[in-house]
Amino acid sequence: MKKNIKESKVQRMRNIVMGKHHDKTKTQSGWKKYKNEDRIEGDIWDEKGKTWTIKNGIKQNITKMDKIREITKIPIFCPVSGKPMRTTYDKFCYKKYGMGWEAWIEQETNKKINGTWEKDIKERSLQNKHAWLEDIKEEFEEWVKEDPSRKYITENGQIEDWSGGVDKEKTKKEFYKKAKKFEKDLKEE
Numbered sequence: 001m002k003k004n005i006k007e008s009k010v011q012r013m014r015n016i017v018m019g020k021h022h023d024k025t026k027t028q029s030g031w032k033k034y035k036n037e038d039r040i041e042g043d044i045w046d047e048k049g050k051t052w053t054i055k056n057g058i059k060q061n062i063t064k065m066d067k068i069r070e071i072t073k074i075p076i077f078c079p080v081s082g083k084p085m086r087t088t089y090d091k092f093c094y095k096k097y098g099m100g101w102e103a104w105i106e107q108e109t110n111k112k113i114n115g116t117w118e119k120d121i122k123e124r125s126l127q128n129k130h131a132w133l134e135d136i137k138e139e140f141e142e143w144v145k146e147d148p149s150r151k152y153i154t155e156n157g158q159i160e161d162w163s164g165g166v167d168k169e170k171t172k173k174e175f176y177k178k179a180k181k182f183e184k185d186l187k188e189e
């Protein structure tokens with residue numbers, strides 16, 4: 001029994017039985033009291049590898065996700081019309097256009113009445129085509145930078161070459177020729 005119970009615990013029990021509830025059983029050294037600093041609203045400081053601030057009187061941790069939360073936060077009321085945003089359509093429209101569903105519908109209706117709706121649709125279509133072309137160019141550049149030798153080991157242990165014998169320089173010239181033609185067609189639109 002003596003092996004299982006530490007001497008400090010036995011001493012603590014003796015102190016309790018004797019009525020000496022506040023007597024110490026261990027001596028501790030090397031401990032420093034943490035220094036309390038008074039912080040005010042808006043202060044930002046680093047503590048134990050984390051960044052902290054005080055907002056509305058509450059100590060809060062600042063993380064990398066705070067910016068993303070701020071971007072994805074959807075308000076209760078539409079910033080344009082002031083009506084409550086409850087539906088899925090409202091959430092979709094707020095993320096895409098910065099306003100609720102009803103405000104967006106009203107804006108689109110006004111564009112049709114004014115005769116600017118078709119022009120707006122064409123501009124959006126052109127912007128989408130330009131963005132698509134830029135994405136394709138980026139993807140092509142990544143493909144060109146890749147290692148041309150695509151060798152894979154089969155279940156049998158044989159090495160297969162899947163590069164297909166593609167001449168990247170020739171493909172690059174053809175791609176940019178077609179991309180320039182596509183850009184020219186976009187400018188004509």
